[in-house]
Amino acid sequence: MRVALAQIDVQFGDPDANFTQVQAAIQRAAEQAVDVIVLPEMWNTGYALQRLNVLADEEGQRTLKLLSQLAKKFNVNIVGGSVAVARDGQYYNEMLVVNRQGELLSRYDKVHRFGLMAEDRYITAGATENLFAIDDVPAMGVICYDIRFPEWLRKQAAQGPRVIFVSAEWPTVRLPQWRLLLQARAIENQAFVVAVNRVGSDPDNDFGGQSLVIDPLGSIIAQAEDHAQIVTAQLDLAQVDQVRGQIPVFDDRRPELY
Ligand SMILES: O=C(O)CCC(=O)C(=O)O
Numbered sequence: 001m002r003v004a005l006a007q008i009d010v011q012f013g014d015p016d017a018n019f020t021q022v023q024a025a026i027q028r029a030a031e032q033a034v035d036v037i038v039l040p041e042m043w044n045t046g047y048a049l050q051r052l053n054v055l056a057d058e059e060g061q062r063t064l065k066l067l068s069q070l071a072k073k074f075n076v077n078i079v080g081g082s083v084a085v086a087r088d089g090q091y092y093n094e095m096l097v098v099n100r101q102g103e104l105l106s107r108y109d110k111v112h113r114f115g116l117m118a119e120d121r122y123i124t125a126g127a128t129e130n131l132f133a134i135d136d137v138p139a140m141g142v143i144c145y146d147i148r149f150p151e152w153l154r155k156q157a158a159q160g161p162r163v164i165f166v167s168a169e170w171p172t173v174r175l176p177q178w179r180l181l182l183q184a185r186a187i188e189n190q191a192f193v194v195a196v197n198r199v200g201s202d203p204d205n206d207f208g209g210q211s212l213v214i215d216p217l218g219s220i221i222a223q224a225e226d227h228a229q230i231v232t233a234q235l236d237l238a239q240v241d242q243v244r245g246q247i248p249v250f251d252d253r254r255p256e257l258y
Contacts, residue, residue: 001137001163001235003036004029005211006081007224009200010040010169013048015055019066029230030074036134039081040198040211041144041167042093047202049084049091049122056086060096060107068102075100077134081167081196082110082143090124095141095167097132106132106141111152114145117169117204129156137162137237144168147181147195150188157189158250162240166195172208172226179212179220187218190243190250192235199228216243 006025011017022043029037044063045055057063063083071078080096093110109126113119130141140161146152147166157164164185170178178197186193193214198207213222213233222233244250 001036001135001237002034003038003194003213003233003235004032004034005194005196005213005222005224005231005233006037006039007196007199007209007211007229007231008040008043009228010043010046010198012046012202013051013055015044015057015062018044019062023066023070025230026070026074026078029232030070030076032230032232034076034232036077036079036194038079038165038194038196039167040196041082041169042084043081043198044083047117047169047204049118052084052086052091052122056084056091058086060085060094064096064098064104067096067098068104071098071100072102079141079165079167091122092126093119093123093143094126095130095143097134097141099134105134106130108141108143110143110146112145112149131156131159131161134163139163139165141165141167144170147185150185153185153189157191158253161191162237163192163194163235164189166193168195168197169205169207170197171205173206175208175210178210182212183214183218183220186214186216188249190216190247191240192216192237194233194235197224199226216240
């Protein structure tokens with residue numbers, strides 16, 4: 001599986017500009033003959049949470065239309081990062097995943113709201129898992145702050161995903177934690193981690209990129225810098241079986257104790 005990480009500079013509160021740049025980024029990534037393109041978190045609005053009433057994508061329709069069109073056009077799967085979605089008068093931080101045929105594979109509402117960026121005041125938390133298959137490869141997806149909750153990832157990882165996709169707007173000041181948390185999630189779940197952060201800044205935070213691809217042993221196999229760029233990596237999925245075969249942590253778990 002060849003993946004492309006679209007590390008972009010999300011424009012604060014400007015969905016039109018963001019739709020234009022996401023379209024261009026997907027096109028650039030698709031030119032590199034990849035199987036999956038991954039986007040960052042809240043790429044339509046950024047954290048312009050106070051204006052979600054006018055900015056959020058109603059039912060995610062605009063996002064789904066774009067991702068679906070581009071997936072078909074370029075014959076590529078898209079893990080659509082996340083976007084601010086309005087549904088039934090509430091707002092969600094939602095990941096949409098589409099396959100090469102442009103069909104919706106999953107939609108996931110971020111489960112853990114990040115109070116430091118006021119999500120608890122504006123966003124409704126999700127309560128469902130996010131397991132899907134990309135080209136028959138079992139995978140899962142989480143959003144940003146979710147990675148601080150190993151039990152949430154573990155619960156899903158125990159169901160077999162080989163790749164964990166992460167979309168984020170992770171501030172520069174905590175990038176050392178970003179790296180360590182992601183490496184730990186890869187090691188303990190013996191899965192590839194493909195994690196996309198944004199760059200640039202908004203009124204409250206700077207975002208330093210450093211999107212990462214990490215193998216099931218925790219080694220970083222690709223890393224973006226601190227500017228907008230597309231990074232690609234090849235995932236050797238057989239490595240998941242090797243690592244799980246050597247140290248069978250999923251078999252050795254004692255869920256009756258914890
Ligand atoms: O956990 C963190 O340090 C960052 C989380 C975050 O920025 C988010 O969930 O949007």
